[in-house]
Amino acid sequence: MNYNVEVTNLDKHFGKFQALKGVNLQIAEGEVFAYIGPNGAGKSTTIRVLLGILQASRGEVKVFGMDAWKDAVEIHKRIAYVPGDVNLWPNLTGGEVIDLFVNLRGKHDKALRARLIKDFNLDPTKKCRTYSKGNRQKVALVAAFASDVDLYILDEPTSGLDPLMEQVFQACVLEQKRKGKGVFLSSHIMSEVERLCDRVGIIRDGEVVQTGTLDDLRHLTRYAMTVVTERTVEGLGALQGVHDIANEAYGLHFYVDTAHMGAVVNHLNGFGIKKLESVPPSLEELFMQHYRRESA
């Protein structure tokens, strides 16, 4: 298999502070990969290393099979990058900035540029100084999607967009996915991740704690259970993998680790089950668990 991105044992130090600790990532060609984690976890640092803007302290970082640091210019011909906090030149217009980025990357598709400006509802004749955060992001997004590249690196690209523009953005990503282009998306918007991404990587405190498809990740987490039984349930708290038991008016409510589901259902059987509900965790809950685990 060919990989767009291969990161092996990546460390990054800023003085004494270690921002990345042995990060490993493999992203296949044509894959849409979501990179998520709390603020300050190291998402943007990873992206900056991928872009050859920061140098890895240790480890190997390859993009399109080339070294991210040494072959940066070659790699960047096939990459489009959109930062979350787009800072533009106040005295240039949006149109000028779009042309600058597209020109620097290479080919210029005028029709595509015009269509994207229309779709994103952007006025390219305004100076960047007068744009809101959302409009500056649109400038960067139009410049990215108007370029014919193989990998889009998007660092929280929609944090300033309205829901309508969010849809336009998702349509753009899906269009690139259909064309077989790769996307590396860092995001906090779970619905976006759920809809667009093939695989997810979670980073916390500089370490990648999970990678896999959404289904893979669901298996690692807890189901919410509600049970009504003929007799009072006893000994549930003593079982492995059972958490947060609460006796509610509608029944007994608790969480079960996916791995221990079988044993718990067997135990409950002994009390005469009248009603049993199990709800798989939403992506949101799934990430909350991961995000929180460390602080607890």
Added chain:
Amino acid sequence: MTAREELGTGRGGFFIENFANTGLLTQFMLRRERVNTLLWILIFGGVVILLVPGLFYALPADERFAIVDALAMPAMVLMVGPAYSAYHQTFGALYTNFMMLFSALTAALMNIFLVIRLTRADEEKGRYEVLRSLPVGRLSNLGAAMVTALIVNIALALFVGLFMFAFGTVLYDTGMCFNGSMLWGATLGATGMVFGAFTVLFAQLTASARTAMGYAFLTLGVFFFLRAPGDIDAEWEILALISPMGLLLRTEAYISNAWWPIAAMAGICVLLIAIAFKLTAIRDIDQGLIPARAGRAHGSFLMKTPSGLAFKLMRTGIVVWVLSMFAIGASYGAVLGALDEFIASNEMYQQLILGPFGITIPQELPLEEAIIYMRRAVSAVGVSLPQMFSSMIFLIMGIFATVPAALFVLKARSEENETRAELVLAASVSRTRYLTGFVILAFIMAALVQLFSALGMFAVGLTTMESMDDFPLTFALQVALIFVPAIWVKVGIAVLLVGALPKKAGFIWAYFAYTFIFLFFGRGFGITPEWMAYLSPYAFVEQLPLAPGESINPVPPVIKTALAIALSVIGIRLYGKRDVNAVIG
């Protein structure tokens, strides 16, 4: 339609609806401004005050009025205003003659910045919106800004006026009376207030804070030049009277002490502010009455390369610097015709200008004889006085020219800081190519500012000198351009800093200060040990003019150029090897 309909007429009544809480807002603005504006007043006012004893001792009493002829020349009147001191020979009159126009210009600039900060900039950043959501009147913010400006200008006027009177009293026979001193301060304050009022008016008309500031600067410039014909020729005095910059010179502090121009300026302020109030009531928040011009929808050819981008970002800066250096050169060209008196009457200038050629004029000689002695000594060396003078001027200009050149290199660093460099570097642009664009511009800039200051000096020199044989164009270019390789070395050091020690790139300014202090005071005046000057590339610039028959040694400029290129190459290499903007996150 009456003003009352446009303004608030709700339950609280006219005053409450429009001016509620103006007092509190004023207090808040004064607190916001306490550091910024206090520094302005102390530094700017301090310079105006301290130049009183400064000039007093630099120009000894018996030689003080030798320069009056130079001040009366049209080129000098254009720069500093009417030559009052020609008919009213006191130190106070001379000081007003020298300092009033430029001090008032600075006061105007201070007020333009202040008013923009307090009004339109707040609106643009969305801070004004928050204030308006509180129970404040529709005109409160503008009113508070104007009251704040008034308080600031009164403070400046009192500070300058009182200290000038104090110095005038302590020093001997200055003619600086209390009335004149207070008028001096009041003139600065009134000029400041007038331009504050112009600014607040433009802030209502334009679509952004920056455009408003641009209009204010333009107005200031137009009024500055509009008054000049009126100051030079009485027939055109009306032009000086309709320009606030001419009006302020009519106060004639320490000469006739006229207060009527202050009253006239107060009237102008009231009128402008009233119009601004009216306009702010009929416009929407963060909108201008003059719609913004649509910009380019497409990038020009400059938007195809990183060096094109660098050029586009610096374009305004290039024009402003080149024109300013031309103007500074021109202002020195204005004195070329009166150098004899100028130098013969001042010991400091003799030391700086004649010293490098081993000429000293015996102190006991009266002025006329000193001039004859000096002319003989200079022609014995085989050069001319304007050449010697320009050599000293271009040493200073050459040191000063590092400022724009180094700024262009540091621009690459600030682009990095503002996270814009990575947007370009994330496209297929190598570090080398990116930084080289800025560095080449800096190299060109160094040559350009020297070239234009030489041209400025030559062009105005043509009008003030009887014959240009003493100062041919070829010499003007030589004496300016010979400093260019030294400036390039400084550029190289700046590039090295950006590459190797990006967080400390500002050190280049310390080196700039070092050069200035040790070359000027060390070599010029012999105050600091001479070897310290040799840690600066300027010490290795050949002293022009050369005696007849000698020619410029090409080795030092070539070595400096090579050194500058080597430093730049190393700097660019190191830039390619380090992290860009190491931000954690």
